[in-house]
Amino acid sequence: MSTTTGQTGAAEPAGAAHPAAHVLTEPNTGAIILIALVATLGGFLFGFDSGVINGTVDGLQTAFASSSVGTGFSVASMLLGSAAGALAAGRLADAFGRRAMLMVAAVLFIISAWGSGVSGGVAEFVFYRVLGGLAVGAASVMSPAYIAEIAPARYRGALATTQQIAIVAGLFIAFLSNYLLAGAAGGSTAEFALGFETWRWMFWVELLPATIFLLALFAIPESPRYLVAKGRSDEARGVLDRLFRGGAGAKVAEIERTLARDHRPRFSDMTLGGKVRPIVWVGIGLAVFQQLVGINVIFYYGAVLWQSAGFTESDALLQNVLTGGSGILAVLLCLAMVDRVGRKPLLFWGSVGMAVALGVMAFAFSTGELGASGLEMSSSMGLTALIAGLVYAFVFNLSWGPVMWVLLGEMFPNQFRGSALAVAGLAQWLANFLVTMTFPIMLNSIGLAPTYGIYCFFSVVSAFFVARAVRETRGLELEEMAG
Numbered sequence: 001m002s003t004t005t006g007q008t009g010a011a012e013p014a015g016a017a018h019p020a021a022h023v024l025t026e027p028n029t030g031a032i033i034l035i036a037l038v039a040t041l042g043g044f045l046f047g048f049d050s051g052v053i054n055g056t057v058d059g060l061q062t063a064f065a066s067s068s069v070g071t072g073f074s075v076a077s078m079l080l081g082s083a084a085g086a087l088a089a090g091r092l093a094d095a096f097g098r099r100a101m102l103m104v105a106a107v108l109f110i111i112s113a114w115g116s117g118v119s120g121g122v123a124e125f126v127f128y129r130v131l132g133g134l135a136v137g138a139a140s141v142m143s144p145a146y147i148a149e150i151a152p153a154r155y156r157g158a159l160a161t162t163q164q165i166a167i168v169a170g171l172f173i174a175f176l177s178n179y180l181l182a183g184a185a186g187g188s189t190a191e192f193a194l195g196f197e198t199w200r201w202m203f204w205v206e207l208l209p210a211t212i213f214l215l216a217l218f219a220i221p222e223s224p225r226y227l228v229a230k231g232r233s234d235e236a237r238g239v240l241d242r243l244f245r246g247g248a249g250a251k252v253a254e255i256e257r258t259l260a261r262d263h264r265p266r267f268s269d270m271t272l273g274g275k276v277r278p279i280v281w282v283g284i285g286l287a288v289f290q291q292l293v294g295i296n297v298i299f300y301y302g303a304v305l306w307q308s309a310g311f312t313e314s315d316a317l318l319q320n321v322l323t324g325g326s327g328i329l330a331v332l333l334c335l336a337m338v339d340r341v342g343r344k345p346l347l348f349w350g351s352v353g354m355a356v357a358l359g360v361m362a363f364a365f366s367t368g369e370l371g372a373s374g375l376e377m378s379s380s381m382g383l384t385a386l387i388a389g390l391v392y393a394f395v396f397n398l399s400w401g402p403v404m405w406v407l408l409g410e411m412f413p414n415q416f417r418g419s420a421l422a423v424a425g426l427a428q429w430l431a432n433f434l435v436t437m438t439f440p441i442m443l444n445s446i447g448l449a450p451t452y453g454i455y456c457f458f459s460v461v462s463a464f465f466v467a468r469a470v471r472e473t474r475g476l477e478l479e480e481m482a483g
Contacts, residue, residue: 026245027152035220035243036159039146040166041213042102042139045109047170048209049078049132050296052178052202077126079436081133082140083429089138090145090422097230098146098223101138106214108135113206117196133429141425144409145417149223150243153475157338157406161331164402168327170209175321177205225417228255270416270423280420282469283408286347287428289462290404293354294455295396296432297439323393330397342474343403344466350399351463357392358456361385366449400462410473 089101112132119125144163151159181201185192192198224243227236233252240248270280338346364385412420442451 028243028245032151032243033159035150036147036162038213038216038220039102039143040162041209041216042105042143043163043166044170044173045106045206045210045213046136046139046143047167047172048174048206049109049112049136049170050167051171051174052206053078053129078129078133078136079429079433081130081135082137083133083426083433085134085137086141086425086429087137087422088134090141090418090420090425093142093145093226094229094418097226098142098149099217099220100222101142102146103214103217105135105138105142106210106217108132108138109210110207110214113203113210117200117203137425137429140405140428141408141421144405145421146223148406148409149225149417150221150239152244155339156410157343157474158335160406160409161335161338161402163405163409164397165328165331165335168331168397168401172321172325172328174202174205175323178202179321181205224252225255228252270419279412279471280423282471283411283420283424284427285465285469286404286407287424288431289458289465290400291428291431291435292455292458293351293396293400293462294358294435294439294452294458295393295401296436297451297455323390326390326394327397327401330394331402334398334402338403338406339474342472343407344470344472346399346403347466347470348463350395350403351459351466353395353399354392355456355459355463357388357395358452358459360388361392362449362452362456364388365447365452407470407473410476411471 085105089105093101108131112128112135115128116125116132119128143166144160147160147163148156181192181198182190185198190198192201221239221242222235224236224239227233227239233256236255237248237252240251244251270277334346364381367381408421408424439451442454
């Protein structure tokens with residue numbers, strides 16, 4: 001990577017820290033919050049699209065007569081699109097802009113929501129779910145990156161955490177709408193309206209927020225850091241003048257110092273001396289561990305999980321609503337803590353808390369015996385598993401859920417933030433696919449207790465990873481991030 005500074009021409013690493021990084025003054029808080037909220041609609045759709053599948057599994061099995069492996073692939077197919085979407089969006093965002101990629105994602109959300117509901121077979125359904133996955137993957141990396149690039153350092157963590165609030169809110173609304181629709185129709189496979197089964201309407205609910213997201217994106221500006229990277233410094237200064245009441249010119253000059261002047265951002269900037277930079281490996285590790293703890297089994301297969309533990313479909317869907325509601329409370333607590341406590345402590349103690357809750361779940365499931373209706377446990381052990389599941393999801397949403405995305409949006413230097421986010425996003429969605437695809441197989445082979453024991457093991461390992469590898473970023477400007 002070529003590097004230059006100042007008038008002397010002396011070299012310094014692109015992405016090196018600059019002590020006098022706090023040059024912007026008097027943020028226009030109202031405008032920044034409003035713009036961030038628009039970006040978080042991508043997170044809402046990310047959550048809704050991820051959670052809506054939870055209540056449709058029975059409908060998919062009935063409509064497409066699929067096996068456990070086939071159902072697993074139908075559910076997990078979105079994640080393949082998400083991996084591709086995260087990788088492509090991060091790279092394309094460096095070429096065409098953060099806002100442009102969010103607009104593409106909004107269009108794909110609309111097409112996927114409609115198509116998933118009208119699908120008449122597995123192949124058609126998988127096609128539309130992959131399109132939705134492309135949108136989810138793009139939104140998962142672009143929304144936090146955009147928010148990080150327009151927010152001031154002192155409450156960047158809180159604003160970035162609103163992304164996870166939106167994700168959990170999307171999950172909650174998906175769970176709630178699934179529960180209400182199934183309750184009104186008498187089940188996810190029953191006819192609801194206009195001759196269509198309820199599970200199809202569960203997908204179509206997403207059309208409304210996806211359309212609102214697309215229209216709202218026309219009202220927000222492009223990221224100033226992207227504009228500087230494209231040589232459009234005057235436009236970047238105009239955006240910063242809109243967001244802050246002083247220091248725009250100095251900030252543009254500072255951003256320029258963190259970019260290599262002989263080329264625009266590219267994938268090769270993530271390497272140094274032919275090797276991938278350590279900070280990129282840390283980002284990949286964070287992204288992978290967030291999935292290996294098994295959280296999306298709760299989000300995607302919650303209804304199947306609790307029915308396997310002996311609950312009715314209605315009770316299982318209600319449990320999903322409780323999980324989603326408690327998740328919103330957890331992320332609100334994280335929002336209040338992330339810029340005070342810091343990112344690293346929340347991740348570490350989150351790993352510890354999840355390991356304990358998962359261990360309790362595994363023990364409770366181990367006391368049951370397989371019966372005609374699934375896993376049969378005593379009422380006390382069933383309640384224990386239920387409470388442990390709620391605690392597990394609560395702790396995740398207090399820590400790894402939001403904080404991983406906060407860190408990925410801010411931990412990389414300006415020169416290769418988009419590229420590093422793309423790679424970390426790819427790793428996150430591939431790990432997500434692995435966990436989601438294997439859960440129904442493990443459920444039918446080794447059972448719930450060993451499966452949750454595996455997720456508990458990865459929670460323990462993630463605590464050691466955070467303690468040894470993660471660097472605290474609280475209070476630092478993006479221009480202070482070192483590669």
